[in-house]
Amino acid sequence: MNAIRKLLRATVILGVAISGAAHAADTSFMGYSYAEESAKPSVEKILKGFTEKTKLSVEPIGSAWGDMQKNLFLRARSKTLPDVVQISERWLPTFSNLPGLVDYNEVFGKEYLAKTYAPDALAMGQLDGKQLALPLMSGSIGMVANTGVLKNAGIEKVPATIEEFQTALAAVRDKVPNSVPYAMATKNPNSILLDFMIWNWTFGGHIIDAKGKVVVDSDAGRKALAFMVGLMKDRLSAPEIDRPDARRLMGQNAAAFYIDAPQSRAFLRSFSGQGKDFDKNVQPMGVPVQNAGDEPKSIQWGHMIISFAQSDPANKDDANMQFVAYLADNAVQTQFPVEQSALPGTVDARKAPGIADDAYLSDWAKFNKSPVMNEVGIWPDGAELTQILGEEVQAALLDQKSADDAIASMGKRMAAVMSKAGYSQ
């Protein structure tokens, strides 16, 4: 009996200690960068800097990027929402109805935010006139070339049009053994979505319009998919490629082009094993266009920060709002985004030395002037829509369906999902 009593007592003490520890921090921060080995030290630096500056502590919570949405909803259901959360810009609409979500306009004031943050980055966090997210770092999803591979294939100029692109791809296929000229995503629906969306825009199409009507079943959609299928048939792209595979192939000088965010440079430094020495091979470029002079297409991309009110109404003195304000500090903005090879979200940091004169970031911004919002990920059933799109594109790429049939089936299936969600088709 005594042993049982001791065990119970120890359990109670342990429970109290754990719950005490859980509430010991002044605020909590949940993010996917904290779960990534390469970015974790940078996040820890931010947390340490904040504690040194304010004497407030932050409890970090890591969650893999792919699980973030699910985990946040589960936490909302169990009423254990963290105070500050790092999200991808496309997820904002799905989180906009979560209880306690802070409108930063109410806390910091519209003028202050407009003065502090770059307009393009700030715009990614706006929804229905509210500022529900603030940018931690920003950029776009565009195309990257490996100039080392192109040189080996005898290509001196990065292609600007689709015709030049196809010529360069054929040269790489023929002259660089065991290469995948364009490491197009062909395996994972989440990655396939980005490649298809960019090529669909390039050919003048759209997937879902602003009112939620599925419009992918169009001439442009069919042309875009037929183009992608053609790349597969000509062995200019390969099956079984996901984004991480593409990064590895680029880092091993076995691919000439792929689509990614500006973080590409950081990934390629790591995957090549050469660190910064590999930078000479990494060249941002515009996604090839149909006709010379057309605007290259790119997708909006950014790491945003949302918060849940610690007091009612949320105010600047709350620990989480102080943390959010600190994330706009030059100490953070000139460190974290740069280490991740992305653009800072604030005006001051973008002008800072080391960022303004970073040729890679300048080129990225030059080639991707007008990124467009993700047309699929923003809808409430984005995951299901992405799955459908990925399946249909993959079916065409693997020659299980014609491009026309895949586009027709994609349109029909996506329209059914949107219709079920209440959007008239």
Place this chain on the structure above:
Amino acid sequence: MTNLEMTGGFRVSPLTRRGGLKGVERRVGMLMLLPALAAFSIVIVYPFAQALGLSLFEYTLQNFEPTFIGFDNFRTIMSSPEVLDSFIVTVIYVGCATAGTVVLGLGWALILNQPFRGRGAIRSLSLLPWVVPSTVSAFIWGWIFNSRYGVLNALLLEMNLIDVPQAWLSTPNGALAAVVLTRIWRSIPLFMAFFLAGLQNLDREQIDAARVDGAGNFAILRDHIIPHLRPVLLVVVVLGVIGGLQDFDTIFALTGGGPVRATSVLSIEVYRRAFEQWDIGMASAIGVLWVATLLPPAYFYLRMLVKGR
């Protein structure tokens, strides 16, 4: 006649309890059973009952208030070609994997039942695929079938059987064959152990007599060994079907259910609905049907266990 009447109105012992010794034993037995029953109720019964209830609701992670929709989720499943495809893929996967494992497991058991040098070591090594974690097995086979670095392509190219590397996991048949092969590879040791145990009781004299009568190997297998192993065979088939229906990790790690939906068995479909599309109501409904497909083999297995044959 009661105990008291039999003993002339006196109790046999002051410690006599209601219901006698058997009653006490029964109560103690129930008491001992309670922890297991509680654990079973918490881990199995309650979640299943909840899933059963949720299958009648429109309920997603984003939707904080579930809406009762009766059997609508089941109606959607019946009219969804994607889900029905999953049932077909599951049947093909379980059927091929179980049949393949039975044939190869029995063959391997017959080989290992022969006396030869090093038999003990080979028997022990044969258990390796069963010991290796399923996801590790999936990654091993993933590398074997990999289109760029795979051993299979290297071997076939070396033997001049193919001209260019093949993307095995990118064709529906190739991917399905890969997951079935991986399942067979993992299950052979267990099946082999069952068959080997069964073969230990086989009457050698009966086989010798058959051989004297002129029976060949195939005739001995057909007329003597298989009839002798029939009870083991039944148990093994039922266990194989149950294991195949439950399989998730190997398939998910190897193909993720793709390409397109070629290897999307029911367990993958439930995972996708619940954890990728967050449609808990629909995932529960598919899960309920999944359990329903598991019940018949489980019933036969339990019946065999209880009847001892």
